Amino acid sequence: MRLLRVLGPAAVFLAALTIWQAATAYGWVDRLVLPSPISVARLFWTDPGLLAFNAGVTATEAIVGLVAGNVLGLLLAILFVNSPISRRSVLPVATGAQSIPIAAVTPALIIAFGNGMEPKILVTIFLVFFPMLVNAMRGLRSADAEVGELMHNLSASGFQRLWMVRLPAALPFIFTALKFSACSSFVAAIVAEWVASDRGLGHLIVLASSQYRADQVWAAVLICTASSMALVGLLVLTERRAMPWLRLSERDLA
Amino acid sequence: MKVAGRDPRDMLAAIFPPALLIAALLALWAWLSARGSIPSYLLPSPALIVTSMAANGSVLLRHGLVTTSEALGGFALGAVLGLVASIVLASSRWLRECFFPLALASQAVPIAAITPLIVLLIGRGQPAILTVVAIGAFFPMLINVTRGLRAADIDYHELLHSLAASRLQRLRMIELPGALPYFFAALKIGASLSFITAMVGEWIGSNVGLGYLIVISGQYFKIPMLWAAVVTTSALTLILVGVVTLAERLSTPWAQAETPP
Amino acid sequence: MKRNPLRRLKSAAGGVALLSAACGAASAADMTKLSVVLGYIPNVEMYGLEYALHEGLYKAEGLDVTLIPAGQGVNQVQMVAAGVVDVGIDNPEGIIAAAAKDESFKVFAGQFQKQPIAMTCRKDSGVTKPADLKGKTIGVKTNAEPYFKLFLAKNGLEPSDVTTTAIGPNDISVLIAGRIACEITTFAFNEPRLIEAAGVPVTVLPLGDYGLNAQADSYFVKNSFFDKPENQEILTKFLRATGKGWVGFYKDPKAAAKYVVDNHFVDGLDIDQQTFQAAQQVKYMSSPLTAEKGILWLDPAIWRQTAENVKASGVTPDVVPTDGMLTTSILEKADLPKF
Numbered sequence: 001m002r003l004l005r006v007l008g009p010a011a012v013f014l015a016a017l018t019i020w021q022a023a024t025a026y027g028w029v030d031r032l033v034l035p036s037p038i039s040v041a042r043l044f045w046t047d048p049g050l051l052a053f054n055a056g057v058t059a060t061e062a063i064v065g066l067v068a069g070n071v072l073g074l075l076l077a078i079l080f081v082n083s084p085i086s087r088r089s090v091l092p093v094a095t096g097a098q099s100i101p102i103a104a105v106t107p108a109l110i111i112a113f114g115n116g117m118e119p120k121i122l123v124t125i126f127l128v129f130f131p132m133l134v135n136a137m138r139g140l141r142s143a144d145a146e147v148g149e150l151m152h153n154l155s156a157s158g159f160q161r162l163w164m165v166r167l168p169a170a171l172p173f174i175f176t177a178l179k180f181s182a183c184s185s186f187v188a189a190i191v192a193e194w195v196a197s198d199r200g201l202g203h204l205i206v207l208a209s210s211q212y213r214a215d216q217v218w219a220a221v222l223i224c225t226a227s228s229m230a231l232v233g234l235l236v237l238t239e240r241r242a243m244p245w246l247r248l249s250e251r252d253l254a
Numbered sequence: 255m256k257v258a259g260r261d262p263r264d265m266l267a268a269i270f271p272p273a274l275l276i277a278a279l280l281a282l283w284a285w286l287s288a289r290g291s292i293p294s295y296l297l298p299s300p301a302l303i304v305t306s307m308a309a310n311g312s313v314l315l316r317h318g319l320v321t322t323s324e325a326l327g328g329f330a331l332g333a334v335l336g337l338v339a340s341i342v343l344a345s346s347r348w349l350r351e352c353f354f355p356l357a358l359a360s361q362a363v364p365i366a367a368i369t370p371l372i373v374l375l376i377g378r379g380q381p382a383i384l385t386v387v388a389i390g391a392f393f394p395m396l397i398n399v400t401r402g403l404r405a406a407d408i409d410y411h412e413l414l415h416s417l418a419a420s421r422l423q424r425l426r427m428i429e430l431p432g433a434l435p436y437f438f439a440a441l442k443i444g445a446s447l448s449f450i451t452a453m454v455g456e457w458i459g460s461n462v463g464l465g466y467l468i469v470i471s472g473q474y475f476k477i478p479m480l481w482a483a484v485v486t487t488s489a490l491t492l493i494l495v496g497v498v499t500l501a502e503r504l505s506t507p508w509a510q511a512e513t514p515p
Numbered sequence: 516m517k518r519n520p521l522r523r524l525k526s527a528a529g530g531v532a533l534l535s536a537a538c539g540a541a542s543a544a545d546m547t548k549l550s551v552v553l554g555y556i557p558n559v560e561m562y563g564l565e566y567a568l569h570e571g572l573y574k575a576e577g578l579d580v581t582l583i584p585a586g587q588g589v590n591q592v593q594m595v596a597a598g599v600v601d602v603g604i605d606n607p608e609g610i611i612a613a614a615a616k617d618e619s620f621k622v623f624a625g626q627f628q629k630q631p632i633a634m635t636c637r638k639d640s641g642v643t644k645p646a647d648l649k650g651k652t653i654g655v656k657t658n659a660e661p662y663f664k665l666f667l668a669k670n671g672l673e674p675s676d677v678t679t680t681a682i683g684p685n686d687i688s689v690l691i692a693g694r695i696a697c698e699i700t701t702f703a704f705n706e707p708r709l710i711e712a713a714g715v716p717v718t719v720l721p722l723g724d725y726g727l728n729a730q731a732d733s734y735f736v737k738n739s740f741f742d743k744p745e746n747q748e749i750l751t752k753f754l755r756a757t758g759k760g761w762v763g764f765y766k767d768p769k770a771a772a773k774y775v776v777d778n779h780f781v782d783g784l785d786i787d788q789q790t791f792q793a794a795q796q797v798k799y800m801s802s803p804l805t806a807e808k809g810i811l812w813l814d815p816a817i818w819r820q821t822a823e824n825v826k827a828s829g830v831t832p833d834v835v836p837t838d839g840m841l842t843t844s845i846l847e848k849a850d851l852p853k854f
Binding site: 005008009011012013029030033034085088089090091095096098099100101102103104105107111112131135138142172173176180182183187190191194217218221224225227 | 268271279355358359361363366367370371375394397401435439443449453465472480483484488491495
């Protein structure tokens with residue numbers, strides 16, 4: 001079973017790679033838009049410094065934004081669950097704020113905050129925060145009503161209630177949101193860099209596109225994908241540790 | 255008399271606090287703009303934006319409809335496909351092991367990077383944007399619902415197993431209802447995301463839509479128009495999320511019960 | 516071009532056949548199809564083509580032309596290379612960069628005779644020539660980075676002489692806010708006008724005057740397309756009709772601007788800005804060469820300079836030979852007006 005876990009996706013992945021190579025070799029897709037996988041791989045060998053530097057910049061923006069956004073989302077969710085009035089006033093407004101297309105607002109952010117990493121981090125926080133808020137709220141309120149009654153009878157404090165009942169019940173939802181944000185944080189940082197930046201993977205993509213260096217573009221995309229995947233992998237491992245009971249039921253349902 | 259399962263008085267109580275907050279924020283904004291603390295090329299005063307919206311109503315409507323149809327159509331397509339795919343994946347361990355990790359990985363690929371490719375393959379215009387939005391909606395739905403389908407309490411599964419329930423009955427009676435909260439969470443996130451995806455797609459592959467309008471307004475420095483388009487986008491996204499929330503309330507009344515204090 | 520019999524049936528059902536039978540003109544199925552991706556959105560920059568399409572000049576030549584506006588992410592060179600469109604209109608730097616990647620294009624017309632792209636500076640920064648840039652802060656758009664370095668080099672400056680900051684592709688707010696003295700690149704008559712309208716007088720330094728000349732909006736096709744004699748015929752007809760379309764612009768730029776705005780080819784245009792643009796644009800699209808030989812003429816010397824600049828800025832490893840890429844054969848056959 002362990003073997004299948006690795007071989008299955010690996011086989012599908014290899015098949016996809018082969019199709020990609022064939023597509024570029026036989027000219028089904030033009031080289032200016034999609035380079036061959038080999039040329040992309042070669043770039044890691046010939047110019048690792050360029051990729052590493054830009055990846056580092058984007059990674060910093062993404063991870064800082066990820067942590068800050070998720071912490072903020074979780075804290076607000078806890079606050080809202082306990083305070084119906086703040087939930088009722090702020091949550092709709094936060095939903096509304098989330099609907100603002102952040103990419104359109106990024107230029108204004110850059111004028112206001114300068115051209116360093118700050119605007120990109122802000123954009124990442126913005127994108128990451130709301131899924132966590134929504135999911136965590138759902139999760140915190142999904143705890144069994146019966147268990148809630150029990151806690152009430154035992155005169156449990158609000159904090160005990162939070163720690164012992166609501167948070168554990170919310171964990172699956174929280175991890176779903178975390179996994180989402182792991183993927184979207186890199187993309188958010190890159191989109192913010194597209195707007196105005198002189199470094200980072202997003203900047204590299206824009207510059208390389210204009211010069212038809214498709215290999216650089218896709219190398220950057222690859223790094224973004226790999227980083228997101230690494231983050232998600234990390235989260236999955238953490239998830240297994242945090243929710244051993246879920247793993248058990250999953251295994252039994254096989 | 256209940257409206258959509260809620261007491262009208264409750265609904266008023268729900269609207270009042272956020273309305274108050276919004277009014278306060280608007281007043282603050284208008285005051286700051288009038289003072290000159292916020293330059294108007296950055297963020298015009300609310301009055302200026304409203305005037306721009308009124309003056310350009312037909313343009314905004316036209317482009318708004320385009321973006322909405324792309325967002326909705328693509329979203330519906332992607333969500334349905336994602337739902338179907340997750341039911342398929344949840345039923346076969348083999349398929350799940352092979353494809354779920356890759357589905358997760360595809361989520362990590364920035365949609366804006368593959369949009370040019372899709373535009374080249376399908377051609378500029380709405381079908382390409384629709385495809386991009388569908389792809390953007392497909393994976394979150396897949397991931398969330400697969401999780402949801404597998405999350406149902408093991409006791410329920412045991413019970414139905416002992417009652418010799420068929421696979422389909424198990425699906426219908428435990429897994430799907432259990433997955434509903436996850437489904438609606440994914441739907442809400444997907445709704446707002448689909449608008450943004452449609453707009454980013456428009457930057458790249460189309461010349462109509464609110465995304466295009468925002469870019470062109472920026473280019474010609476028509477800042478009030480730019481923000482008018484931004485506000486329109488927000489409004490449309492909110493309406494969509496509102497509709498989803500309504501649907502959620504109607505289909506999962508049991509999840510609405512407040513946990514006792 | 517392929518003819519689809521099914522299409523004939525459909526158009527007959529649609530009543531188009533009735534119309535064309537009544538008019539006696541070529542029916543939809545007899546016209547040759549040609550798809551063209553523009554250099555930009557259909558504003559006054561693309562006037563001649565839009566006029567030719569909407570006033571039936573292409574139809575008169577037996578061509579069924581589709582004009583596709585350009586956008587931000589998928590560019591014209593890629594579309595032509597991928598075979599998505601037949602003809603592309605784009606800037607030489609991009610065409611040359613792609614040619615270095617083994618794409619083979621044929622350039623058959625050049626709309627601008629002088630580079631319309633410029634560096635725009637605030638008047639109060641005191642910058643009127645490159646030497647004045649010393650010690651100033653310049654806003655550089657991402658795509659302009661390699662060319663900015665070259666601009667400095669060609670005008671006796673070191674990168675350390677200036678401070679640069681990245682700005683967005685459509686941004687003029689940072690200049691208006693006074694955070695930067697100049698920005699590069701802008702259109703010579705687009706952004707400056709907008710900045711002045713916002714209350715900030717500017718000085719414009721056209722890149723062509725400082726060693727970075729290029730024939731922007733050049734018309735090109737793939738070599739494989741050009742090599743077929745019947746396609747050369749088609750291109751001649753296309754260029755002839757396009758040339759006729761441009762006549763109104765050269766005679767009366769103001770009226771051309773009005774035409775574009777009134778016909779709503781694209782949303783978001785402003786009549787004042789378009790009128791200003793038209794008046795300036797005509798100067799960049801005219802030269803002794805066009806007066807002598809005809810509009811849209813190609814100047815190999817400018818192309819050679821552009822290719823050298825592209826190499827010097829590091830975008831291509833070697834200088835791409837451009838003489839072979841250009842052809843005046845279509846220009847000669849198209850009998851273009853002289854302005």
